[in-house]
Amino acid sequence: MSNLEVHNDTTGPESQIRNDREGIPSLDSLVALALAMYRDAMVPSEDNSLKKKHLDRVYGDVVDVTIDTCLDHLVNINIVDEWVNGGDWLIINERRDEIVNDEDLEVLLRDETERLVDDLEPLALADGGGDEITRREVVAEALGVGLDEIEEQLVDDEELWDWRENLETAIEAIEDEETVEKGGDYAPIRVIRNPYRYELTEWAVELAEA
Known part of the structure; x- marks a missing residue:
């Protein structure tokens, strides 16, 4: 059972996500994850990036679909960045x-x-x-x-x-x-x-x- 929070903002990343992924079942989860990451300062200027398994542990209860699904969509629409520390x-x-x-x-x-x-x-x-x-x-x-x-x-x-x-x-x-x-x-x-x-x-x- 998730603690999904949706704000329905008309500006900012939420609006962008809703426009780019309108109609998909996981839409509210994408928004919830992106807003939670912003709230927790998971941004380029801070050293707060997380691996997928840690994201699942921290945010798994704020989404109604898998973290994998959310990240795939958010990376594709340039809301979330994925990178490796060092070599592949x-x-x-x-x-x-x-x-x-x-x-x-x-x-x-x-x-x-x-x-x-x-x-x-x-x-x-x-x-x-x-x-x-x-x-x-x-x-x-x-x-x-x-x-x-x-x-x-x-x-x-x-x-x-x-x-x-x-x-x-x-x-x-x-x-x-x-x-x-x-x-x-x-x-x-x-x-x-x-x-x-x-x-x-x-x-x-x-x-x-x-």
């Missing part, structure tokens, strides 16, 4: 729990790979025909290679993204296998899309203050 992608070192975009990806991958390889049983032990499954066997199966081909498969200096994916596959295979446990400290290098941040456009502020 974030590189995350999970072991350190840090964003590492400014570090050398090859160095990061080599460090985690060495940690993983150090945790794999010696080839003679893994190939000894014992009943207990080994981490080396788990990784070899996940990568689709022989027990003696893991290191070569993991490290590919010319294709860093393949290297990253292979490392992630190997580590997740160990973590997901109930019969083995990690014996070292290592984690994948994740790559995720940098989430958009949202605030009112300068034009929307000008409309509100006219």
Whole structure:
């Protein structure tokens, strides 16, 4: 249940929104979100932009449709601006729990790979025909290679993204296998899309203050 507030102003951003999106079911929600963002100074001159998930948490109860729907319309009519802080992608070192975009990806991958390889049983032990499954066997199966081909498969200096994916596959295979446990400290290098941040456009502020 929302706490939708509609003022039906004849000027400012509300008038612009109503003219540009006349007749759509979510119209009142678009107005309510834009006015709430202006009230809370989510404007270019302030450092108050928010990610979508935070917008949903703060303003989800003032609209009758999804925040996604509202933002799509408001961005399209230049009332809300969407932008990213930094590059389009974030590189995350999970072991350190840090964003590492400014570090050398090859160095990061080599460090985690060495940690993983150090945790794999010696080839003679893994190939000894014992009943207990080994981490080396788990990784070899996940990568689709022989027990003696893991290191070569993991490290590919010319294709860093393949290297990253292979490392992630190997580590997740160990973590997901109930019969083995990690014996070292290592984690994948994740790559995720940098989430958009949202605030009112300068034009929307000008409309509100006219």
